Amino acid sequence: MDTDTNFNGTALCFRALGPVILAVVLGSASPVHAVEAAVAVPPPVVDLPTPAAAGAQTAVFAGGCFWGVQGVFQHVAGVKSATSGYAGGSADTATYQQVSSGRTGHAESVRVVYDPKAISYGRLLQIYFSVAHDPTELNRQGPDTGTQYRSTVFPADAEQARVARSYIEQINRANTFGKKLATTIEPLKAFYPAEAYHQDFLTINPGHPYIVVNDLPKIDNLKRVFPAVYRATPVLVGSAR
Template identity: 50%
Template sequence: MAVLAGGCFWCVEAVYKQLDGVSSVRSGYAGGTAETADYQTVCGGTTDHAEVVEVRYDPAKIGFGQILKAFFSIAHDPTQLDRQGPDVGRQYRSAIFYTTEGQKRVADSYIAQLDRAKVFDRPIVTEVAPLERFYEAETYHQDYAARNPLNPYILFNARPKVEKVRKHFADRLKGAASRS
């Protein structure tokens, strides 16, 4: 399982739903100090939670490294501090909430490699922190992009990311093996 924060969870969820080996993606909240989290309080800025996605995957089909590759190359811009595109606030920060020390090592190493290679023009601001607790988001947030494909926010923010993942991860998409 991977728990990632990269701006609005609708967009990040839409990216990971495309990938083969990903069995489920749930939108939620993590990384805050309050004992509970819901959309209203998280967006109110009083809990310090981030909008996140919980990605469950089969490591025999897709590894944590590939999950991170999609995260850093498509799902969000890791150089934006406390914002992604039109969404501004700490709840939209870039973060990896690790569940094992192995995930922490891989995440730290991946970020260091990107920094050394100067992949981005600005410094990466992605936080790497332990997952304390995941709070599932409200039902209406789950699978939002798929259920609301004509929503203007989805058209301008999530759809380009889905198209990019389909182009750059064509061999890793659900059903790709059956098409070859």
């Protein structure tokens, strides 16, 4: 996300707004969003088994600006938390200003803590590939470009890596998107939560032009494509202001 600053000092996305978004910003158009097409991705043939014992598990996904990815998973039943952050680089470069340079190795990512008895890792991947982002885009999503916006799965362990790899191969064999996925699989060395102003951004700022155009359609698609796991009230990192 290239950023500007609003009157409260909050960093906001304003790259490639275009005339429609500028109209919203200037007040000459109402912030109504159109539902973008979602790709119906079949469920994975290979998935993790439901564990016998209770306990939360963690998954980390990168797919463009973390505002929308976080917003999607916060509306998924069985998800206990979804946190925006950075993965792929080192601790000393895990700040928004540095990651935005595209030279840190980090990707804007979301850490999803979920109940594997309520939703499987494979179903989370299905949502990720279908409605959370476009997995065929290489080092970009929508108006945002750079390696920090790459499509990457960061498996927490070898079993998650096995499921993710198998699923990518399955989707490519089926030619579901009409072209190969650009999604990479990288080992999860560490996850660093993003700055507080990035957390729950979609919920707190539903009228923000970037959110209206790029991210609210993802929530609509989640509700439409995955009604069985959609929940209207998102689970938030902090209290919505």
